[in-house]
Amino acid sequence: MRRKRLNKAACPIARALDVIGDWWSLLIVRDAMRGTTRFSDFHKSLGMSKNILTRRLRTLTGQKILELVPAADGTAYQEYRLTDKGRSLYPVLMSLALWGQDNAPTNGPKSHLVDREHGQPVRGVNVIASDGRILKAGETRMVRTG
Amino acid sequence: MRRKRLNKAACPIARALDVIGDWWSLLIVRDAMRGTTRFSDFHKSLGMSKNILTRRLRTLTGQKILELVPAADGTAYQEYRLTDKGRSLYPVLMSLALWGQDNAPTNGPKSHLVDREHGQPVRGVNVIASDGRILKAGETRMVRTG
Numbered sequence: 402m403r404r405k406r407l408n409k410a411a412c413p414i415a416r417a418l419d420v421i422g423d424w425w426s427l428l429i430v431r432d433a434m435r436g437t438t439r440f441s442d443f444h445k446s447l448g449m450s451k452n453i454l455t456r457r458l459r460t461l462t463g464q465k466i467l468e469l470v471p472a473a474d475g476t477a478y479q480e481y482r483l484t485d486k487g488r489s490l491y492p493v494l495m496s497l498a499l500w501g502q503d504n505a506p507t508n509g510p511k512s513h514l515v516d517r518e519h520g521q522p523v524r525g526v527n528v529i530a531s532d533g534r535i536l537k538a539g540e541t542r543m544v545r546t547g
Numbered sequence: 548m549r550r551k552r553l554n555k556a557a558c559p560i561a562r563a564l565d566v567i568g569d570w571w572s573l574l575i576v577r578d579a580m581r582g583t584t585r586f587s588d589f590h591k592s593l594g595m596s597k598n599i600l601t602r603r604l605r606t607l608t609g610q611k612i613l614e615l616v617p618a619a620d621g622t623a624y625q626e627y628r629l630t631d632k633g634r635s636l637y638p639v640l641m642s643l644a645l646w647g648q649d650n651a652p653t654n655g656p657k658s659h660l661v662d663r664e665h666g667q668p669v670r671g672v673n674v675i676a677s678d679g680r681i682l683k684a685g686e687t688r689m690v691r692t693g
Contacts, residue, residue: 405594413644415647418573418647424569424570427560428561511559518686527673528669530662530669538580540662542581546657
């Protein structure tokens with residue numbers, strides 16, 4: 402099924418969804434943030450077919466969320482690395498993680514988000530106004546600019 | 548195509564994606580945060596087929612992200628309202644909006660996020676440690692808890 406394109410939407414949420422392209426792609430970005438660089442390691446982690454993984458990686462490099470670079474170990478391999486554009490998806494992933502911890506329970510094994518330095522649970526993800534206030538749902542709106 | 552279920556994933560990001568179910572569903576949640584409550588208004592805003600919209604709304608109510616309540620105006624209509632679980636997707640939507648503003652350009656009409664009180668652009672979405680520090684990509688990790 403061909404998805405409706407949202408790349409000309411006025412709303413930046415819709416355009417962001419259009420660029421990322423697929424839920425699964427966020428899990429590729431998640432793995433890249435953890436340091437995964439090789440096709441085979443993405444494949445092992447994500448368990449999707451090689452065809453689909455190839456297509457998703459191609460979309461992500463096409464959107465300059467990932468880039469292909471020569472392997473750091475000097476071999477002939479190429480590695481996938483996050484660009485700055487990709488790395489700036491960090492708050493998106495973290496807000497999903499915290500929401501999932503609170504709202505998507507599982508009886509099975511689970512993990513939660515801590516800060517590396519102290520090992521303490523992450524407190525939250527805050528939306529910050531220009532004057533530093535924390536904004537809540539209903540305290541923001543979209544205005545047309547162009 | 549049947550999507551692989553992620554509801555038993557250890558990673559809360561994967562479980563969050565599983566619960567939300569589809570990119571499009573986030574646009575329904577966005578509209579609900581703006582005050583949209585009626586099927587016909589979601590339909591007008593989103594431009595997807597009635598069948599698909601019906602299915603997505605059913606998934607969202609099934610996941611208790613939305614709930615169906617009697618219309619506020621006393622008519623026989625029912626309205627879709629965000630639950631607390633749905634409202635707590637706010638940082639997810641805001642981080643997508645800010646990422647889209649910076650990383651998903653358009654030549655067409657566009658809007659951007661401001662705070663209602665001052666009309667100033669939203670500064671950012673911050674990941675906050677338990678001691679109040681702002682955390683950056685690479686400063687968090689997932690630990691297994693169960």
